Amino acid sequence: MVAQAGGGSIAVGRQRFLADAAARGLEVQLVERLAAKSLEEAAGILGITPAEIVKSLVVKHKDGSFLFALIPGDRQISWPKLRNLLGVNKLSLPPADVALEATGYERGTITPLGSTTAWPVYADAAIAGRRISMGAGEHGYSAFVDADALTSALGAVVADISDPT
Template sequence: MTAPALGSLRWLPAAERTDLLGPPVAAALAALPGPAWVAEIDDDLADTAAFSDAYGVPLEASANCVVVAGRRAGETTLAACLVLATTRADVNGRVRRHLGVRKASFAPQDVAVSESGMAYGGITPVGLPASWPVLVDAAVAAAELVVIGSGTRGSKLAVPGALLAALPGAEVLEDLGQPLPAEPPAPVTAPVRRERAADDSDVGWGERPSDVSDDDRRYLEDRPPHWGSD
């Protein structure tokens, strides 16, 4: 198949550059039910927003994979959630109810890394442990092509959404991804009102007021400006 045109990256068949993939991802590559491409990136730009800005890949063409820990009766279940980068995973609602757990939250970083065998910031649904549920948002599954992690921070994968929906343990859920909260408006700063010094006036600077009486005229003429005005 023709390599995708996504941003400024050079996409190659993933099977030709397994050196760019995390070990679990490279091991799972042959069993994928569809094509996969890989592109090398700066590992400092692996986070979604930085990646999108640097390489011109729209956020709506990227998907984030987060690891969730569900707890019930002292037991912990790990699961992966895949949602478009323009949304966030509904962990405490949709995910918790689907897993049938009392509490669900993002897994600690060290747990996510050690249990997946992948680099933090590069965790992807491809190559995860077979026991993990892989929850895929319906919008991701419907995407013609979506950019995901590769198991490392130094590259990205591009795969059809249908491939992700067909992964072992994958379940497609409606409304798994929820809209990101709107950013609060910037605070409006009231203009600073500066107090006027007592002698900062026409009279203070030696000018004569138009309605001054004759009795006060000599007094004002002889009065130093820095004395201020009455």
């Protein structure tokens, strides 16, 4: 399936997302949605709570490699917890252009599924056992997926890596 975006260009990010999900046997529901100015607005548009939206954060190691941290929308990444889990003393969120280069996705569309490089995935334990929404590789789209199936398909490490906002 070749999806068309505005102006007739191929929606490559969404295609990569869907192809990777299919290759992993992961069932996803793609939903076209209006642009949102905030997480709360996005949750309202999708008819869910902010906790059900999972942010896919690109995290940079001091050594230059990256990882994905999947964090519920109502929580924030806990740097001390993540550093402790990884046994490192420095991690950071890279600038948008670096995240794009590392994943092939723009901020707001980032997902581990279909990333141009398959970086390790760390998922916050708070997403376990629920249906979540996440980026789908293209602005204007969200994907719904079972969090446990997602973490299993990605071989993600599931741990407590977030704090309340």
